[in-house]
Amino acid sequence: GAGVSQTPSNKVTEKGKYVELRCDPISGHTALYWYRQSLGQGPEFLIYFQGTGAADDSGLPNDRFFAVRPEGSVSTLKIQRTERGDSAVYLCASSPGTGVYEQYFGPGTRLTVT
Amino acid sequence: AQKVTQAQTEISVVEKEDVTLDCVYETRDTTYYLFWYKQPPSGELVFLIRRNSFDEQNEISGRYSWNFQKSTSSFNFTITASQVVDSAVYFCALSDHNQGGKLIFGQGTELSVKP
Numbered sequence: 001g002a003g004v005s006q007t008p009s010n011k012v013t014e015k016g017k018y019v020e021l022r023c024d025p026i027s028g029h030t031a032l033y034w035y036r037q038s039l040g041q042g043p044e045f046l047i048y049f050q051g052t053g054a055a056d057d058s059g060l061p062n063d064r065f066f067a068v069r070p071e072g073s074v075s076t077l078k079i080q081r082t083e084r085g086d087s088a089v090y091l092c093a094s095s096p097g098t099g100v101y102e103q104y105f106g107p108g109t110r111l112t113v114t
Numbered sequence: 115a116q117k118v119t120q121a122q123t124e125i126s127v128v129e130k131e132d133v134t135l136d137c138v139y140e141t142r143d144t145t146y147y148l149f150w151y152k153q154p155p156s157g158e159l160v161f162l163i164r165r166n167s168f169d170e171q172n173e174i175s176g177r178y179s180w181n182f183q184k185s186t187s188s189f190n191f192t193i194t195a196s197q198v199v200d201s202a203v204y205f206c207a208l209s210d211h212n213q214g215g216k217l218i219f220g221q222g223t224e225l226s227v228k229p
Contacts, residue, residue, distance in 0.1 A: 031215060042118075042205050042219030043159070055214050091159070100147040100166075100209050103217065105159040 002026065004106035006092050012112045013082055021077040021109045025094030032075050033103060034067055035091040043091055049075060050097075082113045116141045118208050120220035127196050128228050135191045135223045137206030143167075145211035148182065148189045153222070154202040165189065196227045 005024040013019050025032050031050055035043035045059040049069040057067070064082075069075040079086055089110050093103035117140040127133045139148065150162040163173065165182050173180045177194045193200055203224045207217040 033216060035217075035219075040221075042207075042222050043217070045216045045218070048214055048216055050214065056216060059216075089157070093159075095215060097215075100164070100211065100215050102149070102161040102164055103215070104161070105151075107156075107158045 004092055004094050004104050006090075006106040006109050008109060009107065010110045010112075012114060015082060015084060015113055017082050019079050019082055019111065021079075021090050021111070023075045023077070023092030023094075023106060025073065025075070025092070026104055027073075028096070029094035029104075030072070030097050031095045031101075031103075032069060033093045033095075034075070034077050035093065037089045037091055037108070039088075046077070079111075082111075084113045087111055087113045116143075116208055116210060116218045118206050118218055118220035120204075120206055120223050122223045123221070124224045124226070126226045126228065129198060130195050131227075132192060132194050133196050133225065133227075135193075135204050135206075135225065137189045137191065137220060139187050139189065139206070139208045141208060141210055143210040143212070147209045147211075149207040149209070149217065150180065150189075150191050151205045151207060151219075152202045153205065159205070162191075193225075196225075198227050198229055201225060201227045 033048040034046040037043040047057040052072045064080045067077045089108040091108045093105045095101040095103045119138045148165045152160045203222045206220045
């Protein structure tokens with residue numbers, strides 16, 4: 001079956017611009033997670049959804065970052081007024097629920113802010 | 115506070131050598147889960163194992179084995195008879211029982227297996 005997909009795979013944007021990153025989870029998975037991975041580091045948690053609601057957004061670095069999941073499936077991570085420090089790979093993962101299941105990761109979106 | 119430490123940044127071995135990747139964790143919770151993920155050069159994280167805090171039995175899966183010791187807060191990963199295809203970055207991760215499944219990752223260990 002289809003795994004987690006993320007689009008675009010690469011995004012280059014200028015400092016100050018707005019970007020949207022999309023995640024399509026595995027069908028039927030109710031939990032969806034966003035992580036950010038900087039070069040040479042482990043992924044860092046940003047936010048997770050159970051269904052349509054954000055259950056924990058404690059990892060979002062500041063109010064320029066926002067994520068939605070309006071129908072409980074596809075999620076969009078939105079970054080306003082991008083800064084060079086936002087450059088990283090943004091990973092999405094899904095799991096069958098928010099018990100502690102294994103998470104299935106997508107290939108990531110590499111964001112470069114110039 | 116939760117924390118995962120992978121002290122080995124890079125390891126290089128020759129094919130067929132055994133190699134152990136170390137993972138030390140910190141948590142105040144008594145119920146938690148530990149994971150290992152593999153990130154090959156292609157970039158996509160691949161799940162390897164999940165262990166809960168009440169199960170200290172060691173696990174073996176083919177050439178892979180895991181040693182969980184609560185007394186030392188460690189969850190080490192051994193690859194026996196390493197192969198070139200094992201070259202990747204390996205991440206250890208922790209999830210507390212009441213955290214909704216969010217993972218706290220270590221810094222990763224980059225394993226290079228040379229022919």
